[in-house]
Amino acid sequence: MNATEQEERAYLEEIKEKLALAIRRGDEAVRQFADELRQKKQYLHEHQSSLDEADLVAADQSINRMAFTGEAAVARKRRLLKLGQSPYFGRLDFTPEGKPKAAVYIGVHSFLDEQQRQNLIYDWRAPIASMFYDYELGAAVYTTPSGLLKGSIDRKRQYKIRDGQLEFMLENDVNIHDEVLQRELAKSADDKMKNIVATIQRDQNAVIRNDTASVMVIQGVAGSGKTSIALHRIAFLLYRYRETIAARDILIISPNKVFADYISNVLPELGEEHIPELVMEELAADLLGNQYTFQRFFEQVAALLERPDPAFIERIRFKSSTDFLRQLNQYLLHVENNYFACTELRVGKILVPLAFIQARFRAYHRVPVLKRFPLVAQDVRDHVRSATGRKLTGSEKATIGEAIPHMFRFHQVLDFYQDFYRWLGRPELLRFDYQRRHLEYADVFAFIYLRLRLEGLPAYEHVKHLVVDEMQDYTPVHYAVLARLFACRKTILGDVSQTVNPYSASSAAIIERIFPQAEVVRLLRSYRSTLEITTFAQRITPNPDLIALERHGPEPVVAHFDSPAAELAGLPQLVAAFQGSGHQSLGVICKTMRQAEVVHQELQAPGVQLLTAESTAFTEGVIITTTYLAKGLEFDEVIVPFVTAQTYRTEVDKGMLYIACTRAMHRLTLTYTQAISPFLAT
Numbered sequence: 039m040n041a042t043e044q045e046e047r048a049y050l051e052e053i054k055e056k057l058a059l060a061i062r063r064g065d066e067a068v069r070q071f072a073d074e075l076r077q078k079k080q081y082l083h084e085h086q087s088s089l090d091e092a093d094l095v096a097a098d099q100s101i102n103r104m105a106f107t108g109e110a111a112v113a114r115k116r117r118l119l120k121l122g123q124s125p126y127f128g129r130l131d132f133t134p135e136g137k138p139k140a141a142v143y144i145g146v147h148s149f150l151d152e153q154q155r156q157n158l159i160y161d162w163r164a165p166i167a168s169m170f171y172d173y174e175l176g177a178a179v180y181t182t183p184s185g186l187l188k189g190s191i192d193r194k195r196q197y198k199i200r201d202g203q204l205e206f207m208l209e210n211d212v213n214i215h216d217e218v219l220q221r222e223l224a225k226s227a228d229d230k231m232k233n234i235v236a237t238i239q240r241d242q243n244a245v246i247r248n249d250t251a252s253v254m255v256i257q258g259v260a261g262s263g264k265t266s267i268a269l270h271r272i273a274f275l276l277y278r279y280r281e282t283i284a285a286r287d288i289l290i291i292s293p294n295k296v297f298a299d300y301i302s303n304v305l306p307e308l309g310e311e312h313i314p315e316l317v318m319e320e321l322a323a324d325l326l327g328n329q330y331t332f333q334r335f336f337e338q339v340a341a342l343l344e345r346p347d348p349a350f351i352e353r354i355r356f357k358s359s360t361d362f363l364r365q366l367n368q369y370l371l372h373v374e375n376n377y378f379a380c381t382e383l384r385v386g387k388i389l390v391p392l393a394f395i396q397a398r399f400r401a402y403h404r405v406p407v408l409k410r411f412p413l414v415a416q417d418v419r420d421h422v423r424s425a426t427g428r429k430l431t432g433s434e435k436a437t438i439g440e441a442i443p444h445m446f447r448f449h450q451v452l453d454f455y456q457d458f459y460r461w462l463g464r465p466e467l468l469r470f471d472y473q474r475r476h477l478e479y480a481d482v483f484a485f486i487y488l489r490l491r492l493e494g495l496p497a498y499e500h501v502k503h504l505v506v507d508e509m510q511d512y513t514p515v516h517y518a519v520l521a522r523l524f525a526c527r528k529t530i531l532g533d534v535s536q537t538v539n540p541y542s543a544s545s546a547a548i549i550e551r552i553f554p555q556a557e558v559v560r561l562l563r564s565y566r567s568t569l570e571i572t573t574f575a576q577r578i579t580p581n582p583d584l585i586a587l588e589r590h591g592p593e594p595v596v597a598h599f600d601s602p603a604a605e606l607a608g609l610p611q612l613v614a615a616f617q618g619s620g621h622q623s624l625g626v627i628c629k630t631m632r633q634a635e636v637v638h639q640e641l642q643a644p645g646v647q648l649l650t651a652e653s654t655a656f657t658e659g660v661i662i663t664t665t666y667l668a669k670g671l672e673f674d675e676v677i678v679p680f681v682t683a684q685t686y687r688t689e690v691d692k693g694m695l696y697i698a699c700t701r702a703m704h705r706l707t708l709t710y711t712q713a714i715s716p717f718l719a720t
């Protein structure tokens with residue numbers, strides 16, 4: 039151990055002691071709060087009858103205040119305990135111009151020595167910590183509340199501290215970022231996504247700390263850290279705007295429950311509370327109300343994979359275009375201008391002129407049409423009352439109330455939606471099952487959009503930041519709905535190469551058309567997989583811009599079997615090899631759920647889980663699932679069975695194969711019988 043390391047170890051012990059002391063003090067404070075709270079409650083209980091209203095309100099407020107302070111103390115203790123395990127991961131020695139040098143230690147949270155009023159550890163989100171990610175040695179600058187602070191960095195160190203013990207430290211004379219990053223990436227996959235604070239890369243840092251974009255679109259290659267970055271960005275914004283945004287004000291829209299579970303740990307790991315999340319289809323169900331049922335996205339994808347009917351494809355393709363949204367908007371104009379068949383209205387002796395009713399209808403152009411009738415009816419009543427100089431009878435009021443809506447062509451959104459296709463001259467593009475009141479998936483958001491425009495829907499005003507993951511799976515109407523429901527800032531992320539349904543995919547360019555104010559960033563470095571796996575996946579869907587990280591592992595194996603029975607019989611051996619490898623997770627990723635069930639039959643054993651659309655959690659071990667459900671997840675090892683020319687032959691199949699292969703971090707095996715898929719033929 040050299041002198042520097044000795045010094046650092048001694049410093050670590052010092053910090054740990056200070057942390058332990060702070061925890062003890064905190065415990066004492068919590069105990070005091072609890073005692074005071076108990077006493078106060080007891081006093082209230084005993085003196086209830088003699089206290090007046092004002093006393094009670096004051097007592098109530100003081101109890102609430104104490105409870106709040108108590109909760110804050112408990113949260114602080116949680117943070118300190120966490121720091122005790124791993125107080126910091128980085129250090130930079132910074133000399134601001136004209137000021138003395140200071141060592142800045144950076145950790146997941148800040149730690150202030152209250153006695154010395156000195157910051158011993160800086161939160162990675164603090165302005166000064168940004169230099170750790172943005173600069174090597176030499177001139178550096180960061181933004182303080184009072185402007186830019188220039189200076190120079192003359193030392194940078196990285197540490198790995200686990201369970202309070204220093205595992206290693208690296209000095210800046212080696213390229214520390216690469217070395218630590220390599221170590222992090224070589225690790226085994228967890229059943230939960232991890233935080234990456236210690237190794238955030240410069241381009242990623244720029245996205246995380248961007249606090250100006252009202253809509254940020256992250257278009258990144260597979261494994262570029264999009265999801266990680268979006269979550270760190272949320273943590274950053276919660277820190278930066280802690281006075282105005284809390285975790286409960288954020289909403290993450292994710293593709294399914296398993297993915298939501300997988301990412302659920304990152305923010306708590308960073309010391310933030312759990313963030314509300316919603317699966318896109320839950321949002322749809324919320325907005326449709328309970329009058330309709332609808333096909334789910336995975337059912338649409340499954341139908342496309344199993345029986346790709348041209349008319350079905352045509353319906354999906356049409357409804358996924360920006361032109362479709364434009365037509366819907368034109369139709370709404372047409373409705374506004376033509377569907378109010380206004381007539382004059384006789385109420386007793388008074389004739390309310392057509393022009394008056396028409397003008398009132400137009401005057402409310404900001405109100406959704408189906409919500410205008412009571413307003414117009416009220417104006418007509420007022421008109422009649424001032425014309426007659428008397429109050430209206432109940433029956434006159436009712437006549438007006440009924441007559442106005444009657445002048446309008448339809449009242450049900452479904453009638454409009456059907457009419458829209460007639461207006462287009464394409465009635466065959468709508469398949470609605472009347473008996474089950476069942477919509478195809480491609481109609482769900484178009485229908486909601488019409489509903490939103492015709493009836494209005496309550497906006498999600500409490501949401502102050504919206505995150506949409508897997509953006510490529512949503513179409514212009516989805517975004518049009520989101521834009522109207524969520525007026526807040528947004529982070530939207532995805533990868534066009536990972537579309538599960540190429541007939542309904544959106545690129546960043548399409549999203550930009552809906553959010554012209556969007557800032558689009560492209561992330562091209564891929565971190566997840568070894569170079570061998572990335573190169574293999576690139577042969578399926580090439581992206582010349584992708585930059586693969588130089589990390590090596592075994593070449594992917596494509597194994598041929600003589601018969602389907604032999605292929606199935608071979609799978610347990612592959613699983614056994616995984617079990618002996620020291621890796622934590624293996625994903626057996628199939629094209630369809632039917633195939634996954636067949637594999638599950640073969641591999642059933644403790645620790646083997648079939649992940650279905652109904653699953654809600656992701657666990658370590660052997661997971662058998664479909665590509666659709668594996669999206670966004672990652673595994674140490676991946677097996678893709680049945681990669682035959684028969685199974686993987688269409689564009690949709692190709693996308694599936696690419697997604698499946700890019701889930702692997704360290705090892706990839708594909709198996710087949712007969713002829714291999716043309717996407718894998720060399």
Ligand SMILES: Nc1ncnc2c1ncn2[C@@H]1O[C@H](COP(=O)(O)OP(=O)(O)OP(=O)(O)O)[C@@H](O)[C@H]1O
Pocket residue numbers: 219222223232234237238239242258259260261262263264265266267533536565566669670671672700
């Ligand atoms: N700076 C980094 N330091 C350490 N690990 C990183 C970094 N960036 C990304 N990773 C790792 O790379 C893997 C992929 O990250 P993530 O899942 O966020 O990428 P993604 O772009 O959303 O992937 P995909 O679109 O393929 O699902 C994760 O294991 C993540 O921890």
